[in-house]
Amino acid sequence: MVTPSLTRAQRAEATRRAVALRRERASLLQNLGQGRENLQEVLERKDEVVGRIRVQTLLKALPGIGPIRSLRLMRQAGISERRRVTGLGPRQKERLLSLLSSSDRGTTHAQGSVRISV
Known part of the structure; x- marks a missing residue:
């Protein structure tokens, strides 16, 4: 596949947009980890900021969820390890939120309307 030739100004604009x-x-993930964002609301967003994030990265941003637990949750929800948020179906989102809210076995942290067990 041949990439289109861009002018210097077009390349600079594309770079600025990508950095933004x-x-x-990064800000979204940080806010999610600090409880300033709600996972359910993030999953409902349709913009390219959220859509291009891998589901595992999104889960790992939550307090108390690391790489192993995120993969386990994704497998239980029937989500591929390489899936991005934009590729999640409504049932996968519901299942994921259900798994997170039903795992109340220990100390829980309020995460908006979703409760997450540590």
């Missing part, structure tokens, strides 16, 4: 999106994603 990366910063927004």
Whole structure:
């Protein structure tokens, strides 16, 4: 596949836009981990900031969820390890939220309307 030739100004604009999106994603993940964002609301968003995040990365941003637990939750919800948020179906989202809210076995942290067990 041949990439289209871009002018210097077009390349600079594309770079600025990509950097801005990366910063927004990083901020979103940080806010999610600090409880300022709600997982359910994040999953409902349709913008490219959220859509391009891998589900595992999103889960690992939550307090008390690391790489192993995120993969286990994804397998239980029937979600591929490489899936991005934009590729999740409504049932997968519901199942994931249900798994997170039903895992109350220990100390729980309020995460908006979703409760997460540590």
